[in-house]
Amino acid sequence: MSVAGHAVVMPKGHIPGTRAVLVSLREITSETVRQITRLSVSPEQQRFVASNAISLAEALFSPNAWYRAIYAGESPAGFVMLYDESLRTPPPPNPQAALWRFMVDTQFQGQGVGTAALEQVIAHVRSKGLFSSLLVSYVPAPGCPEKFYLRAGFRHTGRVDGGEVVLELSLNANAPLTSSTLLR
Ligand SMILES: CC(C)(COP(=O)(O)OP(=O)(O)OC[C@H]1O[C@@H](n2cnc3c(N)ncnc32)[C@H](O)[C@@H]1OP(=O)(O)O)[C@@H](O)C(=O)NCCC(=O)NCCS
Numbered sequence: 001m002s003v004a005g006h007a008v009v010m011p012k013g014h015i016p017g018t019r020a021v022l023v024s025l026r027e028i029t030s031e032t033v034r035q036i037t038r039l040s041v042s043p044e045q046q047r048f049v050a051s052n053a054i055s056l057a058e059a060l061f062s063p064n065a066w067y068r069a070i071y072a073g074e075s076p077a078g079f080v081m082l083y084d085e086s087l088r089t090p091p092p093p094n095p096q097a098a099l100w101r102f103m104v105d106t107q108f109q110g111q112g113v114g115t116a117a118l119e120q121v122i123a124h125v126r127s128k129g130l131f132s133s134l135l136v137s138y139v140p141a142p143g144c145p146e147k148f149y150l151r152a153g154f155r156h157t158g159r160v161d162g163g164e165v166v167l168e169l170s171l172n173a174n175a176p177l178t179s180s181t182l183l184r
Contacts, residue, residue: 021111039105047141065082076109079103115152149167152169154168
């Protein structure tokens with residue numbers, strides 16, 4: 001389901017007739033940055049993603065960083081950061097894009113927020129018309145997000161980078177995620 005370009009998810013245990021939640025990507029401001037740095041994953045998941053404070057600090061020093069907060073309704077629910085080589089000055093002839101950081105706070109996980117946010121990130125990357133694919137890599141360990149990405153259309157590349165398994169989403173052939181994937 002989509003409303004004005006934003007994905008809508010039904011909260012877990014959704015009761016028909018009750019309100020759906022709009023998932024959106026928003027710029028982080030001086031008013032919201034503390035809320036975003038307070039978002040966290042479970043202790044077991046901390047090996048898969050840096051804290052948002054670290055990611056934002058790295059973004060300060062990287063010309064390739066594009067980042068947004070993920071909101072579920074009006075609640076800050078997660079964080080996403082792209083490694084986007086087209087942001088360099090000047091950009092390389094064949095820039096690459098990769099999902100650098102992606103997290104949904106523990107209390108919002110398992111409700112479709114991650115899938116809806118990923119759909120919007122993919123739409124953003126696709127809309128730039130500069131990339132043939134979007135890369136992501138994950139630490140291969142119990143509880144890793146491999147299935148989450150495979151379900152979103154990413155495929156194994158056979159590459160391992162710094163111990164992380166590299167997946168790729170082709171932006172040429174396949175249609176983006178459909179709204180039906182959001183409502184399971
Ligand atoms: C991966 C993550 C962003 C997914 O966000 P989310 O909001 O929980 O995702 P969704 O609710 O849209 O989940 C979609 C499906 O993927 C599954 N899924 C989500 N995370 C998963 C994981 N780590 N392993 C296996 N399946 C996972 C969900 O169970 C769900 O399937 P279901 O509907 O059959 O239950 C979130 O779990 C997270 O922040 N994990 C910790 C940090 C992390 O691993 N980030 C990625 C770094 S590369």
